[in-house]
Amino acid sequence: MSERIRLVVDGKPAELDADPAMPLLYALRADLALNNPKFGCGLAQCGACTVHVDGRPTRSCVTPVGAVKGKKITTLAGLGTPERPHPLQTAYIGEQVPQCGYCLSGWVMTAAALLRDTPKPSDTQIRQALAGLKCRCGTHMAILRAVKRAAGAKA
Amino acid sequence: MTPAPLSRREFLKAGALVVSFMMPGTVGGALERVGATTGGKPPLTPDELDSWIAVLPDGRVTAFFGKMDMGQGVDVAIAQIVADELDVAFDRVVVVMGDTAFTCNQGGASGSTGVQRGGVTLRYAAAEARRILLDRAAEKLSVEVAQLTVRDGVVSVAGDPRRRASYGELINGQHFHHKLEWNKQYGNPLLAKGLAIPKTASEYRIVGTSIPQRIVADKVFGALPYVTDVKVDGMLHARVVRPPTAGCAPVTVDESSIGGIPAARVIREKDLVAVVAEREWDAVRAAATLKVTWAQPCTPFPPMETLHEHIRQAKPIGGGVPVNKGDVEAALKTAHRLIEAEYEWPLQSHASMGPACAVADVRADQATLWTGSQKPHYARNGVAKLVGLPPEKVRAVWVPGPGSYGRNDAGDAALDAALLSKLTGRPVRVQYMRHEGTGWDPKGPAAVYRARAGLDAQGTVVAYDFFGKGFTRQDVATTESDPKDTLAGQLTGYAPKPTVIFQVPAEAYDFANKRCGWECIAPLLDRGSPLRTGHLRDPLGPETHFASESFIDEVAHAAGVDPVAFRLRHVSDPRHVAVITAAAEKAGWTARPYPNPRRGTGHVMTGRGVSYTERNGTIVAVVAEVEVDRRSGRVWAKRFTVAHDCGLIINPKGLELTIEGNVVQAVSRTLFEEVAFDRDRVLSVDWASYPILEIQDAPERIDIVLINRPDVASSGAGEPSTRTVPAAIANAIFDATGVRLRRVPITPERVRAALARA
Ligand code: FES
Numbered sequence A: 001m002s003e004r005i006r007l008v009v010d011g012k013p014a015e016l017d018a019d020p021a022m023p024l025l026y027a028l029r030a031d032l033a034l035n036n037p038k039f040g041c042g043l044a045q046c047g048a049c050t051v052h053v054d055g056r057p058t059r060s061c062v063t064p065v066g067a068v069k070g071k072k073i074t075t076l077a078g079l080g081t082p083e084r085p086h087p088l089q090t091a092y093i094g095e096q097v098p099q100c101g102y103c104l105s106g107w108v109m110t111a112a113a114l115l116r117d118t119p120k121p122s123d124t125q126i127r128q129a130l131a132g133l134k135c136r137c138g139t140h141m142a143i144l145r146a147v148k149r150a151a152g153a154k155a
Numbered sequence B: 001m002t003p004a005p006l007s008r009r010e011f012l013k014a015g016a017l018v019v020s021f022m023m024p025g026t027v028g029g030a031l032e033r034v035g036a037t038t039g040g041k042p043p044l045t046p047d048e049l050d051s052w053i054a055v056l057p058d059g060r061v062t063a064f065f066g067k068m069d070m071g072q073g074v075d076v077a078i079a080q081i082v083a084d085e086l087d088v089a090f091d092r093v094v095v096v097m098g099d100t101a102f103t104c105n106q107g108g109a110s111g112s113t114g115v116q117r118g119g120v121t122l123r124y125a126a127a128e129a130r131r132i133l134l135d136r137a138a139e140k141l142s143v144e145v146a147q148l149t150v151r152d153g154v155v156s157v158a159g160d161p162r163r164r165a166s167y168g169e170l171i172n173g174q175h176f177h178h179k180l181e182w183n184k185q186y187g188n189p190l191l192a193k194g195l196a197i198p199k200t201a202s203e204y205r206i207v208g209t210s211i212p213q214r215i216v217a218d219k220v221f222g223a224l225p226y227v228t229d230v231k232v233d234g235m236l237h238a239r240v241v242r243p244p245t246a247g248c249a250p251v252t253v254d255e256s257s258i259g260g261i262p263a264a265r266v267i268r269e270k271d272l273v274a275v276v277a278e279r280e281w282d283a284v285r286a287a288a289t290l291k292v293t294w295a296q297p298c299t300p301f302p303p304m305e306t307l308h309e310h311i312r313q314a315k316p317i318g319g320g321v322p323v324n325k326g327d328v329e330a331a332l333k334t335a336h337r338l339i340e341a342e343y344e345w346p347l348q349s350h351a352s353m354g355p356a357c358a359v360a361d362v363r364a365d366q367a368t369l370w371t372g373s374q375k376p377h378y379a380r381n382g383v384a385k386l387v388g389l390p391p392e393k394v395r396a397v398w399v400p401g402p403g404s405y406g407r408n409d410a411g412d413a414a415l416d417a418a419l420l421s422k423l424t425g426r427p428v429r430v431q432y433m434r435h436e437g438t439g440w441d442p443k444g445p446a447a448v449y450r451a452r453a454g455l456d457a458q459g460t461v462v463a464y465d466f467f468g469k470g471f472t473r474q475d476v477a478t479t480e481s482d483p484k485d486t487l488a489g490q491l492t493g494y495a496p497k498p499t500v501i502f503q504v505p506a507e508a509y510d511f512a513n514k515r516c517g518w519e520c521i522a523p524l525l526d527r528g529s530p531l532r533t534g535h536l537r538d539p540l541g542p543e544t545h546f547a548s549e550s551f552i553d554e555v556a557h558a559a560g561v562d563p564v565a566f567r568l569r570h571v572s573d574p575r576h577v578a579v580i581t582a583a584a585e586k587a588g589w590t591a592r593p594y595p596n597p598r599r600g601t602g603h604v605m606t607g608r609g610v611s612y613t614e615r616n617g618t619i620v621a622v623v624a625e626v627e628v629d630r631r632s633g634r635v636w637a638k639r640f641t642v643a644h645d646c647g648l649i650i651n652p653k654g655l656e657l658t659i660e661g662n663v664v665q666a667v668s669r670t671l672f673e674e675v676a677f678d679r680d681r682v683l684s685v686d687w688a689s690y691p692i693l694e695i696q697d698a699p700e701r702i703d704i705v706l707i708n709r710p711d712v713a714s715s716g717a718g719e720p721s722t723r724t725v726p727a728a729i730a731n732a733i734f735d736a737t738g739v740r741l742r743r744v745p746i747t748p749e750r751v752r753a754a755l756a757r758a
């Protein structure tokens, strides 16, 4: 039941042999050794595993890898780099947002899509867009500051 | 042209992540570069200066820290302290932490003592290193030490800066080989010092500044390897299989039920059942597919809605009355008026952001453990005992994990991995699933509090009586140094032995007759319990002070005194007075009738509440402002003002962020969190069944007043504000609604019910 599956991950073509029912998260973490999407729940309840699939924030823990064949997957590490950071990454560093940082993929990848579609979101729009994400360390105040800062930086 | 697809191996190499530094054999390579080499180094004992500080030939400095940073930047604070004592630039200091091969056991992350205790020995060691280097410089430059000055690791003669020697030259690639005076203790009490007298606060330049955490960038670019990312050659993936009902042993395990899953097999040792596979997904599927018959459920738990009644009725297994001043009973009899109330706090889960993970490689004569446990030195001891090796043959390497906030599931995963590695003869990675992370972590204890106060005719408090009863905070110990305190141990024959430990309020109220006591009750299930208790951030702090600070408010209200004024009337320590006053002033608090006469007749009622507590030297006061929706019962803890005094402040920005995290997490625990269970199982097993705060419920604003006390040694900040928040919210709800909520979590249903009764 294993199949050859091709993906484009953070701009690089990649391929693996896998059960197409296996969640994308396991393909990224175990097969492709990409660490930044995290296993938080496996139930689409927390966001720690969020990646962009063709630009859409997607919970990779419940997305069968067979359903994203040939698609463009972007992880937190592909969103920006120290040399070419995404404005959210710059803002996160400026605001010193993360504590443990285990939740980051959810917040940053979801907020990146928000800012792309709504460059100047209100506080309410930010809170709505980020609903359903978890951060056990309680960094929410800094997250709000960083998203607002990044929105300003984009202007 | 499109490049050819990368194989897994090439992808690994090309990827941004380098996890190899955690592989056995190469660990030394990375650490060598920061001066952790063992060649010529004296043994790793606390009485050797080299165990704490290394000065490299290029002038960089390594500090070996036997505690860890759990995300709040303790390592930055340690580097600031060391840089200041040594007079080197902050950027030259690297902190190595959490590896038993290179750090002494300073107790791991524990009780917010990273700076308070852990920093003290590092400060003494750095000062001693500077003293020795200056002695050498004096000799080399033929001057008295008093004539020398140091600037960024370069020693020069005052007034003649061409006569100079750098630390790198002075140490000359050698170790110090210098003894410290050590108090012969390990863990939090460890203290070692030399002859040097550390600097006074007025001499600090780096301490007190807001240096950011370097590691944040690694996290934000997805480049920081976590414990979940550790990969070891030949590693098997494991999943444990816990009983569906608590306390039930496996009877039969049908190995053929996973026969269709490649290379998956069952590992069983007594009551511990696990599956291993070469590929992670196969291990996940095998654990979900495996057929096990379990012993009949034994209904160890009371019906959930009677938990607090169970606590009231249960026979105590220990107790104490640590505060007993005057004659409370006699004074209560003379009281003109008696105020009484009871408060209840539920069981709560660590519910760490990710369920725990650990990797262990246990061989015949040595073992390595990679763990997110807060206490790797103790985890090493527990692994050693469980697998039958001497502790010095086991190396534990702490790797950052999801924030643990106490004795979470990381400690159990560590020993599971070690046992499974021993049984399979392969390195094993144990990754818990969400239902294990939330369903099987040690829980923060539930408790009931009964408080009474007597007022005389003038409204003066003549007697104050506070009594807590609940589960001990340590059914399992705060460390994993004994297998009995882990599930792996308890399922394979180690009998648990809870420690009876509880607490009374920490405040400075001076009442003529005052008594504070406690009792603990036995665990609900004697082994392998998903409701066993363990340390959860500020163990028992939010429980106790939700009750005590709510009650003080009730007494103030009964006495007809403004709640800020009432607290100030009964506290005389100037630091405590200053903190309460600072919070009130910053929040714009002015005395007015209570509850809020202008709370409004609309759907949304507003109110404010105050609370104040102490924790091991740190004093916190919080003013909360809430909105309560009359129809839905929703409470929005909208605004907080926090005044915080933890002595000398090392890093103001880091401190503010730490306080914010405390406040938000405490809001979550106050308004949302309660472990649900039925007669034989835990029902809170994921984020749907154990909800925590989400961003729509995050406050609008948190204002923080930091009170710096350069003349007072730093105390902790990782937990103290957690205990102050719950009562501030409850008191604000009373102000908003005129109704007291005496049971946590303060859910919309409970608010609606309380409003309907009012
Ligand atoms: S791990 Fe995917 S949403 Fe939690």
Ligand code: FES
Pocket (backbone or CB within 6 Å): A098, A099, A100, A101, A102, A103, A104, A134, A135, A136, A137, A138, A139, B353, B402, B403
């Ligand atoms: S920073 Fe730890 S969970 Fe968000």
